[in-house]
Amino acid sequence: MDIELRNVWYSYDGVNYVLKGVSLKLSSGFHIVVGPNGSGKTTLLKIASLIYKPVRGEVIVNNSNYWALSPNNTLIRKEVVYVHERALLIRGSVKNNLELGLKLRGINDDSTLKYFIERYNLFDIIKKDVRKLSAGQAKLVSIIRALAVKPKALLLDEPLNHIDMNNAVLLIEDLTRLVRDGSTVVVATHYITPDLEGLADSMYEVVNGVLTSSTSFRARIRY
Amino acid sequence: MLMMGELADIILRSIYVSGTASLIAFLVGLSIVLKSVEVRSKTIILGIFEALVGVPTTTIALLVYLLIFPQGPLGSLNLLYTPHAIILGQFLVALPVIVSTLFRPVETTVKDLKELIISLGGDEKQVSWLMFKELAPALISSYLMGFSRAIGELGVALIVGGNIAGSTRVLTTAIALMTSMGEYEAAILLGITLIALVIAISITLKLLGEFKWTSS
Numbered sequence: 019m020d021i022e023l024r025n026v027w028y029s030y031d032g033v034n035y036v037l038k039g040v041s042l043k044l045s046s047g048f049h050i051v052v053g054p055n056g057s058g059k060t061t062l063l064k065i066a067s068l069i070y071k072p073v074r075g076e077v078i079v080n081n082s083n084y085w086a087l088s089p090n091n092t093l094i095r096k097e098v099v100y101v102h103e104r105a106l107l108i109r110g111s112v113k114n115n116l117e118l119g120l121k122l123r124g125i126n127d128d129s130t131l132k133y134f135i136e137r138y139n140l141f142d143i144i145k146k147d148v149r150k151l152s153a154g155q156a157k158l159v160s161i162i163r164a165l166a167v168k169p170k171a172l173l174l175d176e177p178l179n180h181i182d183m184n185n186a187v188l189l190i191e192d193l194t195r196l197v198r199d200g201s202t203v204v205v206a207t208h209y210i211t212p213d214l215e216g217l218a219d220s221m222y223e224v225v226n227g228v229l230t231s232s233t234s235f236r237a238r239i240r241y
Numbered sequence: 242m243l244m245m246g247e248l249a250d251i252i253l254r255s256i257y258v259s260g261t262a263s264l265i266a267f268l269v270g271l272s273i274v275l276k277s278v279e280v281r282s283k284t285i286i287l288g289i290f291e292a293l294v295g296v297p298t299t300t301i302a303l304l305v306y307l308l309i310f311p312q313g314p315l316g317s318l319n320l321l322y323t324p325h326a327i328i329l330g331q332f333l334v335a336l337p338v339i340v341s342t343l344f345r346p347v348e349t350t351v352k353d354l355k356e357l358i359i360s361l362g363g364d365e366k367q368v369s370w371l372m373f374k375e376l377a378p379a380l381i382s383s384y385l386m387g388f389s390r391a392i393g394e395l396g397v398a399l400i401v402g403g404n405i406a407g408s409t410r411v412l413t414t415a416i417a418l419m420t421s422m423g424e425y426e427a428a429i430l431l432g433i434t435l436i437a438l439v440i441a442i443s444i445t446l447k448l449l450g451e452f453k454w455t456s457s
Binding site: 031064067069092095096097098099100101102106108109118119122123163164167 | 281353354356357358359360361362363364367371373375
């Protein structure tokens with residue numbers, strides 16, 4: 019899936035702009051958006067995720083101007099999934115949350131859930147009330163919930179915060195697999211780990227709402 | 242001496258009057274909150290309602306009295322000393338409590354949950370349903386706060402209700418009357434009934450809020 023931002027501006031209060039004329043193209047592959055806290059990374063990701071409509075500029079998805087499309091754009095909308103920096107979970111158990119994305123799409127896929135429960139060893143917490151999860155567990159659940167729907171574009175805000183080493187390795191493997199299957203994966207972070215950098219096809223730096231640099235790496239071969 | 246039939250009548254009237262007033266206040270309050278959480282002046286709106294929580298019920302009763310007394314703007318409706326007058330007054334008593342307690346949970350849930358559901362591919366209908374599910378405990382708590390404030394107030398019920406036996410007498414006005422008449426046993430019985438009623442309704446609705454709403 020191709021998501022292109024063309025001269026995008028965004029303001030929360032109509033006065034101060036948190037994004038100022040950002041243009042970039044996110045195609046199938048792994049992309050990193052880096053920048054200090056408060057630089058506009060989250061806003062950029064939410065615009066690329068089609069959650070926020072830019073004040074100015076265009077968001078082109080697969081050669082169509084998304085916000086100029088009729089309301090009949092839910093098919094595109096369903097292909098793009100965003101994972102918040104702070105884990106957002108609904109009331110109920112871990113299982114309720116893991117199946118949320120699938121249920122919203124009308125899919126009843128126990129095998130996918132079973133796969134992720136086994137892979138991340140969630141047996142002990144699957145029935146647990148999400149209010150009793152640690153920050154890392156909650157974050158993990160929110161990312162797995164997104165992975166379970168196999169999105170064409172997955173955008174994650176600081177995904178490895180609070181995640182332990184073992185699960186971080188598994189997540190990176192799953193993100194790599196998603197990219198290998200043709201998806202677009204975008205990670206926003208203020209701190210690049212060697213693992214993430216090693217995966218990146220491109221890296222964008224945002225400072226004070228402005229894209230200050232973009233680096234494309236040679237197309238990587240993924241096994 | 243208070244007869245059982247009379248006590249039952251007072252209890253039922255109290256539930257009807259305060260339940261209706263707080264239900265209307267809840268619906269109006271929820272609409273105000275849903276409209277306010279996304280506007281820039283929301284802090285001012287919330288501040289006004291938080292300040293109104295502390296207004297004495299006698300002041301609200303006076304305002305309602307001035308509205309509905311025979312020479313008042315709504316005098317032609319003949320509301321004074323009817324249960325409808327108490328409902329109107331208690332509506333104004335409960336509304337600020339409901340808006341103030343509902344504001345923050347709705348504000349957080351509307352923003353976060355809407356983003357979450359949309360980011361996971363949900364549509365507007367699914368957003369609304371999940372929003373209701375997520376907010377259920379907060380909605381019920383807020384309604385209960387409004388109901389407790391309404392059923393426990395005396396000023397409105399006395400001033401615009403008139404404490405008329407068989408017509409506008411509710412638990413609080415009956416307690417005041419029995420105490421002033423030296424009927425302490427009856428006053429204590431009514432007081433215990435009022436407390437038990439509020440606790441019973443509170444527990445029932447709280448359990449309803451914890452109920453797992455399964456369909457999606």
